[in-house]
Structures are given as C-alpha cells and as structure tokens.
Amino acid sequence: MQTTLYRKYRPKDFSEIAGESDIVKTLKNSLDNDRLSHAYLFSGPRGVGKTTSARLIAKGVNCLKNGVSSTPCNECENCREIDNGSFIDLIEIDAASNRGIDEIRELKDKINYQPSKGRKKIYIIDEVHMLTKEAFNALLKTLEEPPEHVIFILATTEPDKILPTIISRCQRYDFEALTYTEVKNKLSEICDGENVKIDEGSLGLIYESSGGSMRDAISILERVIITYLGEEITEEKCSKAIGVTSKVLLKEFLEIVKGNKISEGAVFLDKLWLDSLDIEKFFKDFAKYIKDLVLSQDMDAEEGLKMIGNVFDSLNKFKTEEDKRLLGYVVLNSLIKKTKKEEIVYKEVVKVVESSKPEKIENSSEKINISIDDIKNKWTEIVRSAKSEKMTFSAFLMDAVPYKIEENNLYIRFNSNLFAKEQMETEYYNNIFQDVVERVVGVKLRVKYIFKEEKNETRKKENDFTSQLMTYFSEEN
Template identity: 50%
Template sequence: MNITLYRKYRPQNFDEIAGQEFVTRAIKNSLRENRLSHAYLFTGPRGVGKTTIARLIAKGVNCLKNGITEDPCGTCENCTEITQGISMDMIEIDAASNRGIDEIRELKEKINYQPVKGIKKIYIIDEVHMLTKEAFNALLKTLEEPPLHVIFILATTEIDKIPDTVVSRCQRYDFLPIEKENIKNLLRNVAIKENIEIDDESLDLIYRKSEGSARDSFSIFEQIVSNFNGESIHISEVQKALGVVPDIILNDFLQLIKKGNKEELIEFIDKIWETGIIIETFLKDFAYYLKEQFKKENDLSVDFILSTISSIFFILNEFKYEEDKRLLGYVLIYELYKKRIDNQVNAKYLDSIQKNKVEIKNNQNIDKSLSNQEINENRKEDVVSNIDFSIFEEKWNDIKLEMKNKEAVVNALMMNTYPDRMENNDLIIMFPNGNKFHKENIMQADKKIKVE
C-alpha cells in the first residue's frame, strides 16, 4: 500500500523533529523526570509538528520496553500501534467534526476507563478551537481534574478562539513556522532516499509556497515528483507545476510600471489573464518579486517597493469577493498611477515653494511699514488663492485619512462625502442623498474642521 511521503517520513522520535527545539527540549525533560502535565495546549501554524509531538508523548509514556522515557523504542507493541494510529490508549479526536456538547459528554464518560495496555490514556483533540461554547464549558471540569490515568493534548491553529479558562488549565507550548534551511534539509534527505534529483532553487520555491509548514512542503514536493516520474527536477518545471509566474513576466510588468503608460499596463493585465494566469497569484508573485529587489542593486526606491506591496495586499483583501479578477489588476494600475501623480504634484508644490523663497529673498522693494498681521493675512490669501481644486479631487481620500487620525467622529461623518467646487477660496463638499444626519452634525460648532 502506497502512503504519502509526509506519513512515510514522519518523525518517530524527538531528535527527528525539525525546529521546535524549545518545545522538544521541555517535553523530553518532563518525560525524563516523570513530571508530566495532565493537559497540554499546542498552538501554532498547520503542519509544524503539533500532532507529531503529541504522538511522541503517547509513545514516551506507554513504551513497553523503556517505560516512561524521552527515547521510546519504536518497536514494542504499544509504540508500533501508536505509529500505525490503531492504539486503544491513544485516541485522536477531530474537533471540527466532533464539536458539540454531546460528543464531549460521551468523552467524559469514556475517560473513566483504564488504559488497555499502557500506563496512560492519551486524548489528542485536534483543531480544538472548533468546539462550541457549550462543549468547552463541558470540558472545563474534566481538564481541571482529569483521572490520574488520562493526559489531554489540545492542538489548535487559532489560539485566540480558545477560552482563557481552558488555556489556564493547560501547559501551553507555542509552535513556530519551521525555518527555511530545516525544511530544505528535510526535503534533500527525502530526495536522496527516493533517488530524486532536485535543484536548490526548486527547494526555495517549495519552502516559499509551504509558508514554513513541513506537511505542506512534503505535499508540494510529492505533487511535483508525481508529475516528473523520477526525472531530474528543475526550477522551470516546478514553476509550471505550481502555477508560479516566471520572473521574466514579472520584470516586464515592472518595466511597464516604470514607463508609466496606463494603456500598456491594462493591455498587459488582459494578456496574462488570457494566457490563464490567475490574477491573485500574479499579484502575490509580483509582491514577492518586489521584495526580492531589496537584495539587488537597482533604481527602485524603498518607498516605491513598500507602497506597491502595501497596495497589492490591500487590493487582494478589499476585492477578494470580486468575480472579475482582472479588476484587481486594473485597481493596482490606478493606485500606482495615482501615487505617481501625487508625487509629481508634491514635487511641483515643493519646487514652487523653493522659487517663492528665492524671490522673497531677492526682493528689495518690500514695504517695511506693513505690520506682521497684514503680512500674515496677505500670505494666507496668496496661499489659499493658489489652491488648485484638482488637488482636493486627487487627494480627498488622503485628507479624510488625516481627519481620521485627528478626529475619528468627523471622519465617520464625512466618509461618503466628495469635493464639489471652490467658492471664494472655500471648499464646498457634497453629501449623498440620505445623509442629512451627517450633514447636520458636521455643521455643528464643535464639529467644524479646518483643512490646512
């Protein structure tokens, strides 16, 4: 019977665990000194070793050859049954499909039964955050005072959904994403054992796609291996298999952005759409490509790279339910073009300030009899009269954001407003129909604002 690579090469002792050194060291010490907790809570991303270590605890407690040990033999009847997942003294429960109070009540009845072959009965509840509120309440008393022959191990990827009353009754361990070199070494060793050749760039890409999950990296690796039937695996084939956008396409898009031609950028988005490239994948890969530019010598500013990456992930989140995904690409083009215009406006504005400074400095005919008040009033009139209404149109969202930082209530009232026109150096803003309440409140004396 064929089994997946992840199950085939699953660690069978604590020394084989990749990463999680703090967790494994603490658990091994507890087993060595026989200071086991009655309940553990393992939290961390998927596929980083939570369930694997839970199984190793079961082996360490119930090993027939070595007794309670940090180094279970792996060959005795108990160890073998735990490895195969058929031990009657290790019960794994998927809380996603057994999440109700009835299931927990049934569990509470069963825990009174003594172990069949081992010293302890180990209950592993995976994705425990999926339990209902009533189920958690039913579990509380059992967690606080379980029978002496029972150890609970709760595993979750979403610790924030676990009630504090449950967390406080468990010994908590936080699992981290596995480091890049650890996962690459795991895959190299598997490739050698399976007689597979794979280049380092391919391993880098697998790690990137796995996001630090050993299980996901094995799944991706196996998917790639099955496509090439034992042949040597190179980065170009891996990119195709995983649907990753090649760097040459990402670089072409970057060059078009530098060029600044909106029509060409829109045409480019349409073209990659027609070739079957998923727009969300394209945008994520482009963000990663930009991040990698930090390591290279180029003419890209840090501000451009960071602001573009920020725009990409804002768009991916804001429009995740949009059916026509091409719109995500169009919105990115708009955001980049708007920032380009903003930068040009700001540069022009700063340039005009510099010129005015020079003119004032060189002017020998200033009437020194003018009072400071008159000078300030004239300056205000000059500045206001030079305000271009188009700036308000272009930067209205930025202005509202500034209001949000200073006065959240005002920002809420002005959320749906838009600039209409200038009258005698006053900006007239419009409220949509049905926003009478907002308009009346914004006109109150304590809500009046001043844009400087």
C-alpha cells in the same frame, strides 16, 4: 495504496521534529525524568507539529522496550501500533466533528478504565476550541481530577476561544510557524529519500506557498513531484505546478517597466492571459517581488515604493472590473507613466496652475480662524481622505501627528520616520495632501513637516520605516 509523503516522513522521535527546539527540549526532559503533566495544551498554526508531538508523547510513555523515554524504540508492538494509528490506548478526537456534550460525557465515563496495553491512556483532542460551551464545562470537570493513568493533550489553532479555566489546568506550549531553513532542510531530506532533484528556487516557492506549515509544504512538494514525475524540478516548473508567478516572469516584466516599453508590456500581459494566468494575482506577486528587491537593497527604496503604491492604487480603483486583461493594461500604464514621468508632468501642471493664481497661500496675510485642536479632531478623516487619493499616504502618515499652527502654516510632526517626512515634503505628495486638508477642514493651509529625532538616528529610522512600509503592503495583499 501509496502512502502520502507526509505520513511516510512523519517524525518517529523528537530528533526528527523540525523547529520548535525549546518545546522539544522541555518535552524530552519531562519524559526522561518522568515528570509528565496530566494535561497539555498545544497551540499554534496548522501543520507545525502539534499532533505529531502529542503522538510522540504517547509513544515515549508507552514504549515496551525503552520504558518511559524521549527515545522510543520504534520497534516494539506499542510503538508500531502508535505509528499506524491502531494503538487502543491512544484515543484521538476531532472536536471539529465531535463538538457535543455526549462525546465528552462518553470520554468521561471511559477514562476510569485502566489502559489495555500501555502504561497510560493518551487522549488527544484536536481543534479543541470547536467544542460547545456545555462540552467545555464537562471537559473542565474531567481535567480537574483526572485518573493517574490518563494524559490529556489538547491541540488548537485558536487558543483565545478556549476557556481560561481549561487553560489554567494545562501545561501550555505555543508552537510557531517554521522558518524557511527548517522547512527547506526537511523537504531536501524527503527529496533525497525519493531520489528527486529539486533546485533552491523551487524550495523557496514551496515555503512561501506553505505559510510556514510543514504539512502544507510537504503536500505541495508531493503535488509538484507527481506533476513532474521522473523529471528534475526547476523553479520554473514548480511555479507553474503550484500557480505561483515565476521570478523569471517578474524580472522580465520589471525590465519592461524600467524600459518604458508600454507596447511590449501589453503583449506580455496578453500572453499571461492566453496562458490562463491570474492577472490580478500576477500584479500582487509583482508588488511582493519589488518589496523583496527593496529589502535586499537591490532596488532604490523610493523607486520601489512608488511602484508598489501604483500597483495597489490601480488594483483598488478598478477592483470591480471583471475584464482582468483590461485591469492589467491599466496597471501597466500606471507603472510606466507614473514611475517615469508623473513627477515631471505634475511639476509642469503645478507651475501652470500656480502662475494663474491671483495669490498664494504663503503671500496671504489674512488670519485663519482654525486651531490645532480642530485639525486633531479631523485628523482621522484627513488620513482617510488622503488614502483614497493615494494608498501610499496610509503608510507615510502612520507616524505623523498634527503639531501646531503658526501664521497659516500647519506643522505635521514625525516622531521617528524620517523617510515618511522626506516623501511628504516632495512637491508631488505635499500638493495632494494640502488639497486634502483644505477639502476636509474648509481652510487653506500651507503644510510643513518637522522631525523629532536627532540626525544620527536618520539611517536607522529610515530602514525601520521601509521595513514597516513593506509589511504594510504585504498585509494589504
């Protein structure tokens, strides 16, 4: 039977672990100086090396040739058995399927027996947070006074579900999702070992799909390799194999939008549909693509944010629509019409409406009976209503607070986000927001915006806000 790539390339010593340099350094020092704890807690997302590190501790403790060391020989009987999972003194328990008190009581009874072949018995309890309350209590008693020949290593993706009394008896290490460079280097090493040619774009797509999990990244890579066995792997092939929208398609669609080519856009979406691509997922990938262009300064921030807002506005309004091709037409129309013409058209409409009004807010001398406290009390409702009109308001108003009311003018203060203030001051957003305020509080107010920061902070704050906004839209996805 063919060995999976993840098992084939599992690290055989600490030098082969990707990332987690601080944790690796500490564990190596513990082994080399024989200062091991009786219990460890490894927490972090899946596939980042928790169980692998636990097995390396077992190997480092029980190597017959090199003794207790961070560099096991990988040749002796104990090392080989640990690698293939047959070492009798390494006991791995999956708490997700063995949650009960009986399993822990059985463990408690057996730990008093001396190791059969090694120096110490190593108990690895994976997904330990899945244990029942009774099992946790039994485990706690075992951890209080374990035999000298036993080491417990608890692994979990949800440390907040573990009793504090358990955590306090362990040395805790928090593993993190791996960076692109760490994953890329490991995948490149595997491809070299398998004589597979793969381009940089493909490695980037695999990393994005893995979420920083090395195990997931290797599994995805293996699927792509099998799909194109014996072929050179390109970004286009990789995106098709793993169901990710290729940047070629995203770039082509962006050119359609910028060129205001609505008919060509409809044909483009029809082709996606005929190719069985998920239209809704395509637009979410398109929003991420625009975000990346903005953050890399390859697109004007205002233009990019409008596109992202239009995508999510349309997806949200028509989220129950079953005909996804129809949904695609709606988003296409929103992107082309709004990004190119919405402000021009809106300004014309405003001129007509304003000219027909008998009086305007700023010309009114009537005293308005409303206080700033009234506004503050209804601020959450105002923000919620504004978001229902345009999703971008949720991002623009993150840093905004009602400040004061003077002569029928409501002043909204921004503490650090100049970019948000400037967007709210545009006629397009300001008119919508004034209507929302009037609808919620029942009083017409002219809304004005003030900024707290000094001018020399402008560029820094603008960049900070753009970053926050991009994060917001990623989370919305």
